[in-house]
Amino acid sequence: MTPSARIQAAIDLLDAIIASARDGGPAADTLIARYFKERRYAGSRDRRAVRDHVYDAIRRAGERPETGREAMIGLAAEQPDLAALFDGSAHAPLPIEPGEVGAVAGSVPGWLVPLIAAPVEQDALLGRAPVDLRVNRLKATLEAVAPLFPDAAPIAALPDALRLPEGYPVEKDGAWKDGLVEVQDAGSQAIALACGAQPGMTVVDMCAGAGGKTLALAAAMAGQGTLIAADTIRSRLARLGPRAQRAGATFIETLLLDQSHEARGLSSLNGLADVVLVDAPCSGTGTWRRNPEARWRLTAARLDRLVAEQARILDFAAPLLAPGGALVYATCALTDREGKAQVDAFLRRHAGWTPEAINLPLGRAHGAGWLLTPGHDGTDGFFFARLRRTAA
Numbered sequence: 001m002t003p004s005a006r007i008q009a010a011i012d013l014l015d016a017i018i019a020s021a022r023d024g025g026p027a028a029d030t031l032i033a034r035y036f037k038e039r040r041y042a043g044s045r046d047r048r049a050v051r052d053h054v055y056d057a058i059r060r061a062g063e064r065p066e067t068g069r070e071a072m073i074g075l076a077a078e079q080p081d082l083a084a085l086f087d088g089s090a091h092a093p094l095p096i097e098p099g100e101v102g103a104v105a106g107s108v109p110g111w112l113v114p115l116i117a118a119p120v121e122q123d124a125l126l127g128r129a130p131v132d133l134r135v136n137r138l139k140a141t142l143e144a145v146a147p148l149f150p151d152a153a154p155i156a157a158l159p160d161a162l163r164l165p166e167g168y169p170v171e172k173d174g175a176w177k178d179g180l181v182e183v184q185d186a187g188s189q190a191i192a193l194a195c196g197a198q199p200g201m202t203v204v205d206m207c208a209g210a211g212g213k214t215l216a217l218a219a220a221m222a223g224q225g226t227l228i229a230a231d232t233i234r235s236r237l238a239r240l241g242p243r244a245q246r247a248g249a250t251f252i253e254t255l256l257l258d259q260s261h262e263a264r265g266l267s268s269l270n271g272l273a274d275v276v277l278v279d280a281p282c283s284g285t286g287t288w289r290r291n292p293e294a295r296w297r298l299t300a301a302r303l304d305r306l307v308a309e310q311a312r313i314l315d316f317a318a319p320l321l322a323p324g325g326a327l328v329y330a331t332c333a334l335t336d337r338e339g340k341a342q343v344d345a346f347l348r349r350h351a352g353w354t355p356e357a358i359n360l361p362l363g364r365a366h367g368a369g370w371l372l373t374p375g376h377d378g379t380d381g382f383f384f385a386r387l388r389r390t391a392a
């Protein structure tokens with residue numbers, strides 16, 4: 001492909017990504033993979049260059065552009081060598097017309113700017129994410145694993161964490177295949193640590209998904225006690241099985257919940273749990289480094305629905321806690337509606353709960369909880385809070 005043809009390919013892909021973001025279709029990565037499957041003539045350098053153009057254009061535009069051409073013209077406005085490739089040659093985009101404007105630059109869609117928690121450094125939300133590892137204590141120690149990754153650095157305050165450079169292909173590594181390490185953002189590791197899970201406890205991971213945090217909880221419990229991974233989506237829970245096998249965490253039980261009737265499936269656990277983690281479905285505002293096109297998908301109506309769902313999940317999770325037990329609420333979102341205000345509203349709705357201080361060298365206090373941000377902590381963005389049940 002010529003450099004100009006790569007620009008046109010990026011425009012075509014961006015058109016598909018914009019439509020998919022608007023209509024709730026597949027993710028950008030899926031669309032890019034499909035596109036190249038149908039175009040075997042594109043070599044690996046072409047694919048890499050097109051992908052880079054696409055992601056540079058996505059990262060640059062806070063608002064969802066109308067067209068791929070608008071997104072790429074916006075990028076070209078900052079990179080004159082790209083602008084020169086709009087030359088009208090075969091397979092190339094038509095020249096940029098005088099007065100033709102590109103997508104507006106920005107990190108956060110305008111409507112969302114005032115909703116992001118005040119301390120968040122909004123410009124840093126689209127940075128590049130490193131690859132963080134969690135050493136799986138069920139199979140290894142940090143001391144044993146660190147020499148296997150000479151490029152890795154420890155992360156202060158997180159006893160099992162190692163940080164590798166962006167793009168490190170860890171899943172090709174024997175240590176990963178053998179379950180000695182998991183890929184897990186330092187922020188997620190901090191949340192698992194804040195749960196305070198111990199061997200012998202009864203712990204429920206209420207929104208377990210494919211079990212990223214469940215596996216961290218399993219390691220903290222040293223494989224002893226009761227650990228239940230619950231979710232409403234069967235295909236997500238199904239992905240936990242092979243991961244748990246690899247990690248040697250075979251004591252995990254899975255529980256498929258019936259959406260809207262969750263309390264029924266959970267009733268046998270009422271008043272028994274030492275820890276319940278609610279890692280709630282959320283806007284994902286804190287994960288834009290990995291998933292920048294997510295901000296083209298979020299709408300005010302979707303945010304309203306998420307806030308209501310988070311409150312509902314907290315309400316059916318709370319009765320599971322034994323007196324003295326801890327409900328840990330977490331989201332990878334950075335809006336106060338999903339974080340600080342959500343926890344305040346829970347505390348207003350329910351008597352007998354006390355927020356507990358979270359003292360980590362990473363992050364900062366925010367309302368009754370704790371905030372981690374890419375700009376301040378070099379992690380994905382998270383809000384989490386630890387609420388102790390003081391009365392039955």
Ligand SMILES: C[S@@+](CC[C@H](N)C(=O)[O-])C[C@H]1O[C@@H](n2cnc3c(N)ncnc32)[C@H](O)[C@@H]1O
Pocket residue numbers: 188206207208209210211212213214230231232233236257259260262279280281282313
């Ligand atoms: C943020 S993700 C969880 C990520 C996971 N804990 C991890 O560390 O990889 C939120 C999860 O909540 C699940 N979920 C959504 N509504 C739920 C509900 N009503 N009850 C339980 N889980 C729910 C979703 O299916 C999704 O897997």
